[in-house]
Amino acid sequence: MLSMSNVSSSGTPMAASPLTRACLEIDEYAAGLGWNRPARLFALVDTARLRKQEPRLASQLGLDQDDAGKAQYTPIEQDELPAGTPLDKFLGTIAWPDSVVGCALTVERLMLPPSAEAAVPTGMNEKQLAKWVAAHPERQEVRLTVAVLRDGSRESAVRLRDKDAASEVLTGAGLVPGLADALAATFA
Secondary structure (H helix, E strand, C coil): CCCHHHECCCCCECCCCHHHHHHHHHHHHHHHHCCCCCCEEEEEEEHHHHHHHCHHHHHHCCCCHHHCCCCCEEEEECCCCCCCCCHHHHHCCCCCCCCEEEEEEEEEEEECCHHHHCCCCCCCCHHHHHHHHHHCCCCEEEEEEEEEECCCCEEEEEEEHHHCCHHHCEEECCCCHHHHHHHHHCCC
């Protein structure tokens, strides 16, 4: 967990890697939109390359030259994900151009504590399991933000709805491995 002494005024840890900073920037953006939102997909582009190759776009995005060195990756939100399409099937259709160095996804889910895993009934299909989790008294609403780079680097940010503050966001490369794998596969 992040403590305020290790966090800048923007909510980003001062010693964070460039990928962690990008992941937290996306988390903060999603937090500003509120809860109960659809999944959002982002391309990650190299900020210096964007400034050089697309100066007009960089200016529109507020990436001024005097900010050089602050943000190595610039997240660019993609079109809304198609409604009714399972996330794994949608991610399987994505192919990124070479100018995209990574991607990120933010999605809301219900999560149970490890202590509740032993009580999960067997033999349920996906819809039944989702309904069971939604009715569980220990469920937590979470927003997951996962970012991956072409080189295999990964980062995740997890925000609990009950602790909806930048200082309470958990980060780590291995927090959401399945989603990170699915995003990494979009570069295969």
